[in-house]
Amino acid sequence: MLGSVLLKSLRDLRRSFAWWTVGLAGLVALMLAVYPTVRDNPDLNRLVEEYPDALKAFIAFGGAVDYVSGAGYLGSELFSLMVPLLFLVCAVGNGAGAIAGEEERGTLDLLLSNPVSRRRVAFEKVGAMALELGGLGAVLWGALWAGAAIVGMDVSAAHLAAATVSAVLLALAFGAIAFMVGAATGHRALAIGLATAAAVAAYLVNGLAALVAALEVPQKASPFYHYAVGDPLRHGLALDHTLFLVAIAVVAAVVGVLAFERRDVAA
Amino acid sequence: MSAPIVQAEQLTKHYHGDRGVHALSFEVGWGEVFGYLGPNGAGKTTTIRLLLDLIRPSSGRARVFGLDPSSDGAEVRRRVGYLPGDLRLYDRLTGREQLRYFASLRRLDGLGDGESLAARFDLDLDRRIRALSRGNRQKVGLVQAFMHRPDLLVLDEPTSGLDPLVQQEFYDLVAETTRDGRTVFLSSHVLPEVQRIADRVAVIREGTLELVESVEVLRARAFTRFEVSFAAAPPAGAFAGIPAVRELERRNATVLFALEGAADPLVKALARFEVLAIDVHEADLEDLVLGLYRGETPHAG
Numbered sequence: 001m002l003g004s005v006l007l008k009s010l011r012d013l014r015r016s017f018a019w020w021t022v023g024l025a026g027l028v029a030l031m032l033a034v035y036p037t038v039r040d041n042p043d044l045n046r047l048v049e050e051y052p053d054a055l056k057a058f059i060a061f062g063g064a065v066d067y068v069s070g071a072g073y074l075g076s077e078l079f080s081l082m083v084p085l086l087f088l089v090c091a092v093g094n095g096a097g098a099i100a101g102e103e104e105r106g107t108l109d110l111l112l113s114n115p116v117s118r119r120r121v122a123f124e125k126v127g128a129m130a131l132e133l134g135g136l137g138a139v140l141w142g143a144l145w146a147g148a149a150i151v152g153m154d155v156s157a158a159h160l161a162a163a164t165v166s167a168v169l170l171a172l173a174f175g176a177i178a179f180m181v182g183a184a185t186g187h188r189a190l191a192i193g194l195a196t197a198a199a200v201a202a203y204l205v206n207g208l209a210a211l212v213a214a215l216e217v218p219q220k221a222s223p224f225y226h227y228a229v230g231d232p233l234r235h236g237l238a239l240d241h242t243l244f245l246v247a248i249a250v251v252a253a254v255v256g257v258l259a260f261e262r263r264d265v266a267a
Numbered sequence: 268m269s270a271p272i273v274q275a276e277q278l279t280k281h282y283h284g285d286r287g288v289h290a291l292s293f294e295v296g297w298g299e300v301f302g303y304l305g306p307n308g309a310g311k312t313t314t315i316r317l318l319l320d321l322i323r324p325s326s327g328r329a330r331v332f333g334l335d336p337s338s339d340g341a342e343v344r345r346r347v348g349y350l351p352g353d354l355r356l357y358d359r360l361t362g363r364e365q366l367r368y369f370a371s372l373r374r375l376d377g378l379g380d381g382e383s384l385a386a387r388f389d390l391d392l393d394r395r396i397r398a399l400s401r402g403n404r405q406k407v408g409l410v411q412a413f414m415h416r417p418d419l420l421v422l423d424e425p426t427s428g429l430d431p432l433v434q435q436e437f438y439d440l441v442a443e444t445t446r447d448g449r450t451v452f453l454s455s456h457v458l459p460e461v462q463r464i465a466d467r468v469a470v471i472r473e474g475t476l477e478l479v480e481s482v483e484v485l486r487a488r489a490f491t492r493f494e495v496s497f498a499a500a501p502p503a504g505a506f507a508g509i510p511a512v513r514e515l516e517r518r519n520a521t522v523l524f525a526l527e528g529a530a531d532p533l534v535k536a537l538a539r540f541e542v543l544a545i546d547v548h549e550a551d552l553e554d555l556v557l558g559l560y561r562g563e564t565p566h567a568g
Contacts, residue, residue, distance in 0.1 A: 002360075002368040012359075106355030110411070113319055114372040115345035264322035267312065267353065 005111075005121050009128035013094065020090055020136055025143045027086075031077050032147035038067050057210035061163070062231030070153035071233035074144070074163070083140065083167045084227065088199055091133055091175025096191035098125035099256075100182035103266055112265060122183055122257040129175050130249075137168040155233060162232035169245035170227040174199045176249040180256030186266045223248060270333055272297055272419055272450045273318060277327035280313055288313050288474040290327065295452055295467075298445050302465030302482075303454040310474040311454040312352045315423050318452075319349055331419065345373070348412035352423035352454070354404060356396045362407045363392035366414065373415050381414040388436060401428040409437065413444075420444065420451045426460060438464050462486075490525040492548040493533065497522070498541035509536050 001011035038044060045067050056065045061075030099122060102108040112118060141164040145157050174195050182191035202222040209219035219225050226245055230238035273295035280287045288310040295301040305311050316322045318329055320336035320343070329336055331343045356365050366381045373379075385392050390406040399407070405428045412420060420441075426434045441451050441464055455461050461468055461482075468485060470477040480488075492515070500520040506512060511528030520543075526533055537545075 002364055003371045005372070008368055106353060107357060109316075109321055109351045109353075110349070110355070110369075110408075112321060113344055113347070113349035113351075114369055115341045116372050117341050262323075265316075267316065267321075 004124060005116065006124035006127050006131075009098075009125050010131060013128060013132050016090075017132055017135060020086070021139045024086065024136060024140050027082060028078070028140065028143035028147050031074075032144075032151050032153070035070075035073055035151050035153065038073065054208075054211045058207040060228070061233060062228040063234050070148060070155035071159065071231075073153075074155060074160075075231075075233050078144075079163050079167060079228070079233065084170055084224070087133065087136060087167050087171035088174050090136060091129065091171035092178040092192055092195045092199070094129045094132060095126075095175035095177070095179035096182045096188045096195065098122070098129060098179050098182060099260055100186050100188035100191055103186045104188055108265055109267070118261045119257055122260050123253075126176065126179055126253045126257075129179065130172060133168050133171050133175065137164045140164050140167070159233050159236060162236040165237060166227050166230075166232045166242070166245070169242060169249065170223055173223045173245050173248040173252070176252035176256070180252040180259070183256035184259035184263065186263075270297075271295060271330075272332060273301075273452060274330040274333075275314070275318075275327070276329075278314070278317060278324055278329050279326045280317060280322060281325045286310075286313075286474065287325075288317075288471070291471075291476050292327075293469055293476060293479045295450060298448045298450060299466040300441060300445055300451045300453060300464050302461035302468040303452060303471065304456070304458060304461050304468055305454075305471035306456055309471045311456075311471060312423055313474075314471070315349075315352075315421055315452075315454060318421060319344065319347070346418040348415065348417035348420045350408045350412040350420075350422045350425050352427075354408040356404060356407055358397040359395065361393055361395050362390060362399070362403075362410075365396060365407060366392065366411055369411050370414065375415055379414040380416060381410055384410045384413055384440075387440075388433060402430060402433065405429055406433065409440075413440065416447075416449075418449050420449070420453075422451065422453045424454060424456070426455075426457070488527065490527040491530075493524040493526055494546035494548065495522050495524065495537060495542060496520060496544040498543055501540050505540075506533075506536055509533060512536075 001007050001014075048065055048067055051059075051065070059065055059076045059080050061079040063075065064072065065076055066072035067076065099108070102111060111121065141157075141161055144155075144160045144164070147153075148155050148160065177198055178191045178195035180191075181194050182188055185191070203224050205215055205218050206222040206224040206228075209215040209225075223245055226241040230236075230241045232238075271294035273293075275291045275293050278291040279289055286308075291310075291314060303311055303314065313322070317324055318331055318336060320340045323337060332346060334343050336343050357368070360368070362385070363378070363381075366378050366385075370378050370381065382392075385406070388406045388410065390403060390410065394403075396404060396407065405425075409422075409425065412422065426437060429437065441453070444451055445466075453461070453465065465482055467479065467481045469479040478485075497520045500517075501522070506514055506522070506524070509532045511526060512533045513525050514522060515525050516523040524533060
């Protein structure tokens, strides 16, 4: 695990990955364990139908809000907030620390004295972040698939995969933004702060657009909109929305790498 | 092999305030030990980080092996071994793991010379770096700098934290390195160290090079100090205009002279007064360089 910057970076992430795996699997197990009870409780579903639209906008995942169908339940309980939140925390921390973490710890000087270009170091660090998120996606998908089979949920493996991929790409977009700020400035806390602020703003704009007409245009720029609007748990991935998320991740990563190549490394 | 290994031309790096380095010009030749001497904060580390492309010059340029560190960085660094002044290693790795990581980035077979160097420095590679003393970490830093037999070693305060026996081992290693025709660029704020192992010395103060000279020439230039006690204080200016002599200090009837050449004119001048005692202090580069640190020029007087 020490053969390249990519492998070393993955090695550094392995302990946190183990804990994320435990946490995600536990969350999925808990949510799916209560699903049969919720599904068979007509009062709860009637209550949900009477929620105000504003609340529905925040607890929905693309499509209609219901706690009966598997897609509706998983969308509201996991994919509307919990899954993106957890993935974002992981991605932003990881992306912010990719360059700025080693720089603040002072190990970047020695790493860059090796015959590897800054570009390669930076892209391999981003690659490690993407692979860790992909790994978490696989864990989430596996847990959902197994759990859905056990409790008899009517969601296909392909649709579970679509929602998971969408969540991974959403996190990757903000992780890349955190990477960009960290690589450009060398300040990890700043990178975490800006990326988190961007994510919170994007989340609120997307949710509040159902109430505030003026937000309908800015909403289209929110990654959260593109993450959910295609209703991946019912309709799979839509190419345009997926590409929007990928484009943000790629552009942010490339900008970060270019800025890192051009600046002075902090002593 | 006449092309310089390291070449700086008007190399300048500005920072906020007065820090940074200004218009540095020097060359380091093949197979020499180049001592880069200056007080802490003078710009030694800045110069070194410019050579390694960790920071970019504001103006002027640096060449290493005739290449531009910015555009041909990987090729330059393939042939350079670097020990940072503020050495930080991966605390969670063992020494061997740290070396293996860098060895694979350098595409070495195994650890290169890493194992034998570690044995030579009596360094246990299987302990976690977090658990190592400062001296042992410094050894890991030295081993990673030397393990790929680089053509140029850039060492920033290499002996800090090393005990005297290990320092001696390091001096031997430097001597062997230059015997192979390889080059060592070594920064230090410790003059005796530079005096001992360097062929040439550059002195940097407040970001400006004060002098670049061979140690031999410097030694010849360094002055001897004569401390002369008179029966009565000689009149002021009594020793002005004597060749190669300058008055450094007066305390009552005791005068401290600096002598940069033959002693005869001073002795003849002293003969006019009643002299109680003469104390002669050995010629020392330290006086010369400390004089530079204080802003005196070496030829004053």
